[in-house]
Amino acid sequence: MRLSNIRLTIFFIIALCITLTLIQCSSDNSTDSSGIAGTLTKEWHYQGARLTFYENGNFDFSENIRGDFISYETGTYTYNKDNQVVTVSILEDNNGDMGLGTSSSGTIVFGISSLTDNKLIVDAGGEEIVLYANCPVIPDGIIYEGFSNSNLDENLWSKDIEGNGAISIQDSQCRLTGNSVSNSHTDVDLYLNSGGYSEIQVSLKLVSADLETDCRLGWNPYGNHHVVIGIRKESDGQVHIFGLVWEGSSIYWKSFRSAYLNTYYTLKMTWDGDEIGFYVDGSLQDTYNPASSAILFNETVGIGFDLNCYNGGDGQAYADNFSAIP
Numbered sequence: 001m002r003l004s005n006i007r008l009t010i011f012f013i014i015a016l017c018i019t020l021t022l023i024q025c026s027s028d029n030s031t032d033s034s035g036i037a038g039t040l041t042k043e044w045h046y047q048g049a050r051l052t053f054y055e056n057g058n059f060d061f062s063e064n065i066r067g068d069f070i071s072y073e074t075g076t077y078t079y080n081k082d083n084q085v086v087t088v089s090i091l092e093d094n095n096g097d098m099g100l101g102t103s104s105s106g107t108i109v110f111g112i113s114s115l116t117d118n119k120l121i122v123d124a125g126g127e128e129i130v131l132y133a134n135c136p137v138i139p140d141g142i143i144y145e146g147f148s149n150s151n152l153d154e155n156l157w158s159k160d161i162e163g164n165g166a167i168s169i170q171d172s173q174c175r176l177t178g179n180s181v182s183n184s185h186t187d188v189d190l191y192l193n194s195g196g197y198s199e200i201q202v203s204l205k206l207v208s209a210d211l212e213t214d215c216r217l218g219w220n221p222y223g224n225h226h227v228v229i230g231i232r233k234e235s236d237g238q239v240h241i242f243g244l245v246w247e248g249s250s251i252y253w254k255s256f257r258s259a260y261l262n263t264y265y266t267l268k269m270t271w272d273g274d275e276i277g278f279y280v281d282g283s284l285q286d287t288y289n290p291a292s293s294a295i296l297f298n299e300t301v302g303i304g305f306d307l308n309c310y311n312g313g314d315g316q317a318y319a320d321n322f323s324a325i326p
Contacts, residue, residue: 040079040086040112044120044131051131053077059088063195084112143192145322147174155193162187174319176215190319197324201268201279206231206239206261207316214242215317217267229267229278231259231317241265243278245288256285264320 044051050062050069061073075090090106113128114121122129145156147169152159159167163186165178178186202217216230228244239259245252257280259265268279278285 039117040115040120042133044133046131053079086110086112141326143194143324146172147320148172158191158193160187160189160191172320176317176319178315180313192324197326198272199268199270199325200323201266202322203264203266203320204231205264205318206233207318208261208314211235211313213313213315215319217269219269227269227276229269231265233261241267241280243286243288245276245290247291252288254286256280266321
């Protein structure tokens with residue numbers, strides 16, 4: 001499940017390097033022959049997160065919560081301009097696996113392959129991570145998206161595609177498609193570039209699906225925690241609407257009701273500070289109380305539509321009428 005891989009994460013060089021797909025907020029061609037022409041000490045943005053390097057040697061990792069950046073990780077850094085290497089020491093870490101590291105005592109080393117006034121390209125174990133300066137501000141109120149424009153609003157959304165998949169706008173709907181070969185899978189995710197919502201809702205329909213496929217709306221509060229409601233087609237052909245909460249060491253999973261392909265269902269989840277509510281077409285299906293260590297669902301770091309095709313085959317889904325309420 002792609003939501004567990006954490007969208008707003010800069011897993012530079014730790015035990016594992018995770019490839020991130022990053023939106024382009026601006027373009028810049030003002031590089032010299034070495035690719036190093038700008039200054040590191042500024043704010044760098046990607047997918048709703050902000051990484052700031054200060055002139056005094058401190059850094060801060062923050063996340064966009066309805067237009068305000070909330071600091072979750074701080075520490076110090078050194079920048080070796082001769083070999084273009086940055087060494088970061090984390091002193092405070094309040095966001096688990098997200099950010100630069102996974103604990104308050106970690107040290108991360110990464111290289112810089114390109115640095116200009118508007119763009120920073122980091123070499124994380126052979127994978128390029130691109131950050132941009134001066135990204136647009138996300139609206140701080142209720143968000144509604146009817147996908148009525150011909151192109152996806154990349155100020156609001158980010159794509160994250162693993163495998164052979166695509167996201168497009170078709171007939172004022174968001175179309176997600178995926179194809180998988182045997183013994184592989186495809187994840188097609190669309191993420192909101194902001195967090196801090198107590199209610200999220202979307203209309204979803206699973207149009208076609210070979211073998212095991214699902215499309216879903218999800219929260220990813222932090223680390224290995226996520227909350228999902230979605231439509232799933234099982235290997236035996238049955239289709240149903242389900243809810244899922246993964247808290248790292250425990251799982252809530254429940255099938256709410258049967259469903260049909262090529263039919264829209266309005267799926268909603270709410271969070272009141274204590275309890276998660278799962279709704280289908282306006283009707284409450286179930287509630288769940290997460291553990292005290294995983295209660296920050298309203299400060300979500302990702303809202304996504306996911307389409308997975310396992311064991312070979314094709315899948316297609318549509319999303320429409322998305323809303324997020326603080």
